[in-house]
Amino acid sequence: MADRTEPASAPPVMRKAKWRHVGPGIVVAATGVGAGDLVATLLAGSKFGYTLLWAAVIGCVVKIALAEAVGRWHLATGRTLFEGWRTLGAWTSVYFAVYVVIWGFVYGATAMSSSALPLVALFPDGPELKVWGILTGLVGLVFVWFNRYAVFEKVMTVLVGVMFVVVVYVAIRVSPNIGDAFAGLWPTLPDDSLLYTLGLIGGVGGTITMAAYGYWVNAKGWTDIGWLKVMRLDNRVAYLTTGIFVVAMLLVGAELLHATQLTLESGDKGLVDLGDILEERYGAATANLFLVGFFATSFTSLIGVWHGVSLLFADFVENVRGAGGGDGSAREVAAGSRERSLPFRAYLLWLTFPPMTLLWLDQPFAIVITYGVLGAFFMPFLALTLLWLLNTDRTPQQWRNGLLSNALLTVSGMLFIVLCVQQIRDLPW
Template structure:
């Protein structure tokens, strides 16, 4: 008689009869991780500055991310190989880029994620302790949670937090009584009559929901037990649900910005502190209960991004270390490609936990001092470079013989990925040219 564990394993890898809502999971995780406080602030400020004019740009941003996440998931399912495994086929430069990226990006992002998660807690409980201590507490809680739990528990907790985010953002959007006529008009692609409106619009499109977490989507797909092309329809439904959910979050915050801020001429700061300002405005207009509800939603948004990165990028780092070791040991291609099913084992591996520690403890140094100037510049450039890297390498991989012919890119996929790559390349160049390089040297 088969054991309970064996039965569960067989059930998790058996092919679905048809695409079904009951399988949804990794998409919720990638949506929750990708939409952080920064995305909400950017959309809020877009609504504040331009009203409903850029609603169409937020929608296009979701469509672009659907294409990127679908491509990452399709690579994992059609080839049985992980994304990092595919990158190594393209040359050693991909490995060097990834290593530098995850080390520098992880160090700075860890501090930003902890600070963002601690900020609403400090606003909710101002007399308990200061922001730095709340930030460190959220980082440690995230570390402990990811360290001791497998993907199944992680997904359930993320789903609950997404539910909180959904309820809060939709409630606020309804509460501010949006002008639906203006909102529908905002679906027409019109640029604001402002300086740098094109770059601002591209920034909004590119900033909707996710950076490296889009690359992590394929790893979460494997962790769910989806390991071959029989799960392709389920993955695509899952991915669409993810970015419809993302679209609702973003549109709701744009409504809030358009109605509460644009109509009254109120400006808020960029960054997470803008959300604290919004809570003060909500308290004045709708009472403290609404303000506290918003802060709870703010915390759910920030903390899902924290634990999502803690889990997803740690899986990618563990995969990188495994590839490096096997490559050094001369492992065969068969051995390398069979590792897409190893997500459960990676969650308990030393590299996974080592990167968890890297994301949590070294960044705490930045909470007690100003961020090192040169490090922040490098972080900004690497962060801007990752999305064109992801889009263009996916075009490369999914049009080559590395992908089974049936699952290679069609015209629509190629068009969306090329558009995404060019969009992010423009934003990358802008990010690089905006950096104060004269002060760097």
């Protein structure tokens, strides 16, 4: 394959990175941090106190490296991520097709249930969980169906603001021990903490939606390498915000649960338990505020997946039909038209209606097992294929990985493989 470098006589004009440009990174970070991530972080804090704070910080660095690589691929090559995957062989298309169908079916039910839980707690005399779940799914469907990226980004930013303010407020409310918190920045591994540590580094904020970052970058109007500095600022701000968010939840777990030996129920219901604990300690107003933040966290993940993974699916269908883009001038148009395409809307419907059937099943065992196996493989797939794409002549020479990017992506890939193996081992075969 020939090296597709840009002509030396036409260096790109680099745009100046400004705060007003920030947007797609906030969207991808908020989508990746769901209720399950909050529970995982709380449990790590409740079990080990402040000791694993350093792992949360390293996790943010890992996500910055992954998202930067996705964005750089889109901007430097004039190709979408799925177009890049196709150059690696037909196996990537087969994997993605199987994965995205099964994952979407199960995730749809998970997102609707997670968004419904805080609403049931806030309105105990209202509809039951299944009804709230269906309503949140329908609201997400209508919102994404009738709005374009610009409106979607604004709403996501508002919800992120709610998440951020609420979680930081709760962290301050529990009066964390600042000295112990700073001590937790020194890397240590208590007994039986390895899996919790790996989960904090690799799990929080890491989902298929990281692959959607490049599509949101294009939808924003960033379509060539001249936007690289802007994209990098956007990415760093987003994951620094996420880092503060994750650290705040770990502080809550360490101070409110570890110090008092209180325990939470597993899964998203653990956040409802936390709401009860907050009400007992600090009153109904603090508890209700936390539940609002819980809803914002879950609903941003819902509409983020409804939008971002539908863009990925639409690009997949375009490429299978042989209608994929390939030059930067066409991608801004493609990013807008993709939101109105039949494949985009078909996947929206797939995420919304078939998963509603799972809300009536107590233990959809076989599907959950299949989802767990496939889901565990996506993040190593993303990290390792990015290494492949960004170190070969698929990427112009001057925009390929440097030593730092290669080191972070390699560490990420190995980390996600370990997490993948552990998740498969933990499944109830």
